[in-house]
Amino acid sequence: MKLIEFFLSLRIRIKLLLAFGSIMLLSAIMVIMIWQTFTNIGEYKKISEEVDAVNIHILEMDMAAQYFMLEAFKQEDFQKDGTNVYTDAYRQHDDTVRTLLAGIGGEQGFFLQDTLTASIKDRVSRIAQRFKSLQELLRKRGFKDYGLEGDLRRAIHAVEDSxxxxxxxxxxxxxxxxxxxxxxxxxxxxxxxxxxxxxxSARIATEHEGPEKDDILQKIAAYQKQFNEVVAIDSVIGLKDTGGLKGLIRNDLIALKASIGMLRTKVKEFSDAYARKRIIFVGVLFLAQLGLGVVLAFVYADILSRAIKEIRQAMKSLADGIFPGKLPIKTTEEIGDTKQAFNQLLDRMQAATTFSEALGNGELSSRYDKNFREDVLARSLIKMQEKLKDAQERQAMIHWANEGTALFSELLKNQAEDTAALADNVLKHLVKYVGMNQGALYSVADQGGERYLDRLATFAYERKRFVRQRLDPDQGLIGQCMAEGNTIVMTDIPAGYVQITSGLGEATPRYILVLPLKTRDDVVGAIELAGFHSLKPHQVQFLEKIAEYVASALGSRRVYDETQKLLADARENNRRLMAQEEEIRQHAEEMQAMQEQMTRQQRMLEEEIRVLKMNDTLQSVH
Known part of the structure; x- marks a missing residue:
């Protein structure tokens, strides 16, 4: 009671100092404990990571050893030098494991010298010694032309070549x-x-005689000796994976991995126990500080009220659509955290506003503030940006296709050009528009009942090539395209199929596209394009659409040309008929003149006859 009365009699300033002093003391103790806890937990985490690293390197050692024992010892570099990438990998991982085991745990010595760790170190050393012995044995054994197996093969060949x-x-x-x-x-x-x-050997010794017998028996004995030496060393190495030195290494690696698993469990249990103790201690300390804080809550009422008023005013400004200034942060408690969170909210909203304004201005390549990219609003805005980009790309593709359609529609409307000029003009613009390097346009022609493909136009590297070429309808990709009536895309171009020529030389294209020219179900030609880059699907679809237009235009042009030819033939026939008619008319006039002349001559003769008859009559009378 006297202590309470003494406390109540103190001035308010002293009470506040005592209260704040108590809080500060508890806070200092808590900070020290938390710092120490985090430090130790970090050390334990580091130990756990080191143990995990040891486990990973042991797994790598196991993989290198297993593959070396299975196949890699047969490699020529090992047989020559005694090492290869797998022995080097094993040695590197072994050195790393030894280093990690030697320094594991840092300054925390709670389990470093126990029997488990010591046994792991001993087993690692034992495996290394056995693996080294295995390397020596495998190199001595050899493979193919090396070591004992090489000697065995030479002994075999000596017998076989005898x-x-x-x-x-x-x-x-x-x-x-x-x-x-x-x-x-x-x-x-x-x-x-x-x-x-x-x-x-016994059969040779009893059935043959002569100096060559001893030689062949010696070679057979050498063959037998080399074989038994290889068998003996294989027995030491291990005929099966579970036997010999290989079996010992395999069993050691299995036991080593099990020991590492036990070590990982031990580290985790020790770390979890330590964390539980520290959490309980810090929790008790926190509760003590919380109780003291509740007692002082009324003292801080005025301070808290002012802080709340600041936050409320800022929130009201934000609700009215006005960005307020950032709240000043003077403490690190909840109020300070609240102000910090509010300031972060302002930053996030500012970042979202800036990004939205950029999108509204069409700046679709704008980057969201990297500090807030994982926010819900940020993800939504970024997703909207991606959709806008997709829409823009689709619109660009549609615009590109529409422009191309309009361009080629205008080109195909030109009736002043003949078929070859029209094909050449269309091909030139087509190659340029899709960014290819060269192209050719073929049309089906018929001469004397024989169908063939006529190359109407060729274009390459901004230059027109007047190349006339006739192809069989079933020849190469062009024939295949026309037979199937489908577009053909080739990315694996055979050497020598076609070359793209420029001032720098020749090169094989990486992409070839063959498009059929179809009018309904009738294939009237094909377009072949080649280049160093692949076309996108929408470009291929555009070309297929243009191919239909070209086919229709060529068909119309062919009908027009045939009509013009028939009209010219009709005019020529009409001219010949008119000439023949004029000639007949002239002949008729000449015949009529001759007939009139003959009539006149006949009349004259009749008159002469009449006169002669009259003269005869008169002479008779006299």
């Missing part, structure tokens, strides 16, 4: 037993091999 007339079937049986052993790694084939060698 001119001695031995039974080849016996040698084939020896080779079969030899290969069966290396394939199945079963010692019974070694016994069968040795039995067969003894039988083989």
């Amino acid at each position: 001119s001695f007339p031995y039974d080849k079937a016996d040698m084939l049986m020896l080779r079969r037993h030899e290969k069966d052993f290396f394939l199945r790694k079963d010692m019974k084939y070694r016994q069968e091999f040795n039995n067969k060698v003894n039988e083989f």
Whole structure:
């Protein structure tokens, strides 16, 4: 009671100092404890990461060792130098594991020298020694032309290349037993091999004579000796993955991985226990400070009221659509956090406003503030930006296609050009519009009942090439395209198929597109385009659409040309008929003149006859 009365009699300033002093003391203790807790937890996390790193490197060691024992020891660089990438990888990971195990745990010595860690270190050293021995044995054993296997092969060839007339079937049986052993790694084939060698040698010794007999027997004995040496070293290495030195290494690696798993569990349990203790202690301290804070809540009422008024005023300005200034932050407690959160809200809204204004101005490449890209609003705005970009790209593709359609529609309307000039003009603009390097336009022609493909136009590297070429309807890609009536896209261009020529030389294109020219179901030609880059799907669709227009225009042009030809023929026939009619008319006039002359001559003759008759009559009278 006396203590309470003494406290109540103190001035307010002293009470506040005592209260704030108590809070500050508790806060300092809490900060120290939290800092120490986080520091230790960080150390434990580091230890856990180091143990995980050890586990990863051991797995890498295991993979390198397993593949080395399975296949990599057969590599020529290992047989020559005794090392390869897998032995180097094993050694590097082994060195890393040793380094990590030596320094694991930093300054925390709570489990560094225990038996588990020591056993892991010993096992790592033992595996390294055994792996080194395995390397030496595998190199001594060799492969193909190296080591004992190389000696074995040379011994085999010495027997096979001998001119001695031995039974080849016996040698084939020896080779079969030899290969069966290396394939199945079963010692019974070694016994069968040795039995067969003894039988083989005995048969030669009893059935043959001469100096060559001793030579072939020595070679067979050398062959047997080399084979048994390879079998012996294979037995030490391990005929199976579970036997010999390979089996020991495999079992050690399995045990090592299990020990690392136990070590990881131990680290986690120790770290979790430490964290629980510290959390309880910090929680008790926090509750003490919270109780003291509740007592002082009334004292801080005025201070809190002013802070709340500041926040309320700022929120009201924001609700009215006006960005307020940032709130001053003088403390780090909840009010300070609230002000900080409000200031962050202002920053986020400002970033969103700036980004939205940029999108509204058409700046679709604008970047959202990287500090706020993960906000819900930011993700929505960025998604809207992506959709706007997609819409812009689609609109650009539609605009590009519309412009191209209008361009080629205008070109195809030109009736003043002949078919070749029209094809050349269309092809030139088509190659340029889609950005290809060269192209050709073919049309189906008929001469004397024979159908063939006529190359109407060729264009390459901004230059027109007047190349006339006739192709069979079923020749190459053009023929295939016209036969199937479908677009053909080729990206794997055979060497020599076609070359793109420029001032710098020639090169094979990387992309070829063949489009059929169809009018309804009738294929009247094809367009072939080549370039160094691939066309996009919308460009191919555009070209297919233009191909329909070109086919229709060429068909119309062909009908027009045929009509003009028929009209010219009709005019020529009419001219010839008129000339013939004029000639007939002149002949008729000449015939009429001749007839009139003959009539006059006839009349004159009749008159002369009449006169003569009259004269005869008069003479008769007299």
